[in-house]
Amino acid sequence: MKLVTLLLGLFVVLIAQNASSQENEQKSSRLSVGGYGEVVYQHFDYSADFNRFTYPENFSDKVSRGQTDIPHLVFFLSYDFGNGWKISSEIEIEHAGVGAEMEIEAEEFGEYETEVEKGGEVVIEQFWIEKSISSQFNIRAGHLIVPVGLTNLKHLPVEYFTVLRPEGEHTILPQTWHENGISVHGRLRNWQYEVQLVNALDVDAFGSANWVNGGSVSPYEYKLATNMAGVVRIDNYSVNGLRLGVSTYAGNSTGNSLKEDRYEGLNGRVWVGAVDGEYISSNFIGRGSLVYGNLSESAEISRINKNLPSAAPSPHTDVAKNAMSVFLEAGYNIFSFFPQQEDKLYLFAHYNHYNSMHKTVAGMLADARYKRSVYTAGINYYPIPQVAVKAEYGMRKFDKPYNQENTISLGIVFSGIFN
Template sequence: MKRKVFWLLLCFAAFTVNTFAVNAEDNKDKGNTEKTEVAKKSRLTLGGYGEAVMTRNFYSDNWKRYTDASKYKDDNGHGRFDLPHVVLFIGYDFGKGWSMGSEIEFEHGGTESAVEIEEEETGEYESEIERGGEVALEQFWLQKSFSRAFNLRLGHIIVPVGMTNGHHMPTEFFGVYRPEGENTILPCTWHETGISLWGKVKRWRYEVMFLPGLDADRFSNKNWIQGGAGSPYEFKIANSYAGAVRIDNYSIKGLRIGVSGYVGNSASNSLKAVNFKNLNGTVLIGSVDFDYNAHNWIARGSFVYGSLSNSGQISEANRSLKGYGISPGTNIGSDAISLGIEAGYDLFSQIAKLKGKEQRLYLFGRYDYYDPMYKMGTNTKGQQLLDEEQWGRQRIAAGLNYYPIKDIVIKGEYSYRLFKSQYNNEPSISLGIAYSGFFTK
């Protein structure tokens, strides 16, 4: 009897010791798993950016201020509040190299309908409904990543031409609004449905994109080819195709230098293509840009030059379409140009207490020169089209950018837009607050 009890107690003790050992190992594994899960990046990515601004313009807002400038020289100024861009980003990693990304953009806090004064036409008030306007699906793509050097992206993608299209979040430029030159002559943010191949090799990044061509009947005097990226229809006309390419280099610490380009025909991408018969409307764009962030300085700059073949004949065709509500019906430049540069110094870098809190205060200056009608083509009679000189402008600005934390910036700037002597210059002051970042890690 005693022997049986002894063996039962021994078995129980062995079972108890084994149970404690297993539980301890399980708890250890559980702890490691929890640590791994904390360290592991979430497959779901949520983020976005947004801007709220206030501006006081110290010049007339009458649409005739360029055609009869002296009459409006002493007009009262005008102010406005705006939400230029509010964007929500959703991304997901499906695994095995497959991922997706999407962005929904709300421009000016609207719902695709806006009343605008068409100052480049006759000053009429127009209620415009534009696909890709006030509310837009700015990105929606699926990507297959084979390696760091080879990624294939398909869907609705940002076109990598110019500096601002690739770096358009409000924490990536000093001004309250996006850089004025590129934002005038190029679509911004330029997004199209297409196919993109991109990758990184050592200190280089490349991207090549196939996409539909621009729509020539929406080009204009004020904005050159900007309007041709959108579509007023439920689809994008793609009778002609285009290609875009970008290469960036990161060899020097703190410095990125990039070149980009675009080529594609535009004349046949219209529902009224017969008006553009035998025309190519080839759009060529070349750009070089850089940004530098080191030694408490940030400097950025870009140069864009573009040309449009058959610009005179396209201008005539567009005037014939104006009555249909399809085209602005204005003359279009054969060449357009944009130059912009900005630099800012972090004043808080000299104050140890604030630098330790990672707060930053940049004092910056910026200069822009741009002209959507830099050169003019000839019409079917061989006559050169009229250069509307009010669209060629210079702009200087200075201000402050305060970053209480990395992802939030409070901006203030004074700007002065300069014209040729027959026009009135346009000073203004703007204040803004913005954020950009990811809500998941």
């Protein structure tokens, strides 16, 4: 709580300083304060019972239930000290500030379990200092966004059509993925690049449902960094309105277990490759992403993780050799047919196919429940560019014998600079 009080106090001081600095235009232009957030309502026609995958024949009847949530509320600030030096940070409050929650864990035979997120009620999503040398070369160090996949690059709620972040990448990769490390980035004509060295993932938290996603969340007061990882992202802007990008992540994970001797002789190398693109014209937006990942020695890691002590930060399940996600979405502003309209209304369609157990080693069951296709259609209304009202209908489909799951989602989102 001392950290929370200190950080929130810092925000109050900086915002007050920004208000008083109107007398000094030069100083006020150096400080930026902003944020983003979502308020969401969802209606489901399927049960939340963890047995719906164990006994799907008992859950074929539709049910009616709803929930509300504030998935993210983020405040960010940055300050330009001059001479190429800049500091920036993001502080995120997740799910209305709940730091611990009780849930029934489907992968552990319906046990009641308390989940605790790193940072309690507050997550520091970014905190770095940067030295800008030129447009071609800049150095950044601190707590960084790992820009692998489209959603980690474009994670503001006005940067995708769906009410929540695209489901596939959100399942198999950390979202938003942030690690401690150092980055070199810049732009060379139509090419933009970033190269990072960051702390690698923690093998203890890998599992069937979310592949390596949980490996970024440290249950300790620090992040283990015995193993480091490399990240490379390259984007091209040669065609007007079009961005095409590739990104990759590679690093061992067994050294970042608090008891790494459990994995003696193993590397647990995680490799992720992604290709994504976005095209934006005056009235049309199209996006797409393909993510594919590989984990070495998944059989040995699965055997160890399933036998970890019950209190260990692990789902205690098998973890697949390969996971994948692909999504495509496109939307058109139908208000373009009415030239007097300055606001925008996008009709959109979204397709997402993903599988956290895409390929497994011999002898490991690839659980069919994790192979999913999601079809979504809806609208995004933008009264101003910084605010959107979203509505959608989504169908999540599985192979037999699992039942289709349908969701209606409504959201109000914002993203912008306050000063």
